[in-house]
Amino acid sequence: xxxxxxxxxxxxxxxxxxxxxxxxxxxxxxxxxxxxxxxxxxxxxxxxxxxxxxxxxxxxxxxxxxxxxxxxxxxxxxxxxxxxxxxxxxxxxxxxxxxxxxxxxxxxxxxxxxxxxxxxxxxxxxxxxxxxxxxxxxxxxxxxxxxxxxxxxxxxxxxxxxxxxxxxxxxxxxxxxxxxxxxxxxxxxxxxxxxxxxxxxxxxxxxxxxxxxxxxxxxxxxxxxxxxxxxxxxxxxxxxxxxxxxxxxxxxxxxxxxxxxxxxxxxxxxx
Ligand code: FE
Numbered sequence: 001x002x003x004x005x006x007x008x009x010x011x012x013x014x015x016x017x018x019x020x021x022x023x024x025x026x027x028x029x030x031x032x033x034x035x036x037x038x039x040x041x042x043x044x045x046x047x048x049x050x051x052x053x054x055x056x057x058x059x060x061x062x063x064x065x066x067x068x069x070x071x072x073x074x075x076x077x078x079x080x081x082x083x084x085x086x087x088x089x090x091x092x093x094x095x096x097x098x099x100x101x102x103x104x105x106x107x108x109x110x111x112x113x114x115x116x117x118x119x120x121x122x123x124x125x126x127x128x129x130x131x132x133x134x135x136x137x138x139x140x141x142x143x144x145x146x147x148x149x150x151x152x153x154x155x156x157x158x159x160x161x162x163x164x165x166x167x168x169x170x171x172x173x174x175x176x177x178x179x180x181x182x183x184x185x186x187x188x189x190x191x192x193x194x195x196x197x198x199x200x201x202x203x204x205x206x207x208x209x210x211x212x213x214x215x216x217x218x219x220x221x222x223x224x225x226x227x228x229x230x231x232x233x234x235x236x237x238x239x240x241x242x243x244x245x246x247x248x249x250x251x252x253x254x255x256x257x258x259x260x261x262x263x264x265x266x267x268x269x270x271x
Contacts, residue, residue: 013081016073017046021066026059029069079143083126086141087119093174094132107186108133112193117200129200134186136196138203140167140179147177162212 015021021030030050035041038057041050047066055062071077095114102108112133119128119141126141140158141147150169156179157164167179183203190196206212 012048014074014078015047015068016071016077017048018073019047019071020069021047022069023056023059023061024065024067025061026056028056028058030066079121082143083119083121086126086143087116087128090130090139090141090175090178091116093172094130096174098133102132102134105134107188109187109190112187112190112196115193115197117197118204120204129183129203130180131193131196131200132187135182136184136187136200138165138167138181138183138207141175142177147171147179150177150179160207161210162207165207 018032020032022028023030030036030047032046033043035043035045036050036054036057039051039054041054047063050063056065091114098114103110110133112131114133115131116139117129117131119126119139121143122140124143124145126143128139130137130139148171150171152170154169156167156169158167158179158181159165165181167181169177169179171177184190184199187196190199
């Protein structure tokens with residue numbers, strides 16, 4: 001509950017829950033770790049969550065007369081706001097595409113809507129899963145980087161704890177530059193939005209789980225071994241065919257391993 005959000009110099013959104021504030025009239029300090037025992041304010045109460053009638057315990061100055069003394073949570077707070085803004089832009093952008101261009105396209109799943117799931121900071125970037133009626137993709141967005149010069153269609157292999165994934169670069173006017181790794185397309189196997197959300201959340205768990213690494217590494221090993229064999233056997237004999245989907249599949253994408261390791265087998269990735 002925020003008693004005076006918006007009246008604190010208009011900057012309430014810029015301070016984190018850890019902000020230590022100082023009265024600019026009498027220099028009294030409000031530290032959320034301590035609270036305000038004189039007003040029965042419990043330790044752990046953020047400055048922005050103080051009751052509406054709270055004032056400086058020493059000089060009774062209004063809260064808007066307080067300044068930030070230090071804010072150890074400022075960086076994380078600002079990052080969280082950037083993630084929220086970027087995610088909302090992405091959702092708005094693809095919702096517009098859905099309404100304007102995709103509604104009457106065959107194979108769209110009208111039980112679904114555009115939804116960004118699980119977006120979080122990851123190694124200086126923003127990542128999450130974007131669900132739409134026609135695809136489910138892992139998405140990388142820039143945080144403070146400038147991705148406006150990304151070349152659409154260019155491929156990039158990105159490492160995660162569970163393995164390496166191939167992303168395709170793209171740019172859109174509203175979203176700006178982003179990178180996408182296809183998980184499912186089309187989306188006909190999902191009957192409800194919640195099913196897609198559950199799978200998206202499972203993907204976000206699985207991709208950071210090193211336990212899935214063994215599988216992806218094994219596939220990489222198999223492929224390397226096989227390529228060595230093929231190089232040695234120029235007659236085209238193929239005595240050791242693996243199950244990774246054939247010759248045309250690039251070495252990098254390991255999302256099938258991720259999906260089959262982490263999720264039910266009734267949902268098939270785009271094959
Ligand atoms: Fe004061």
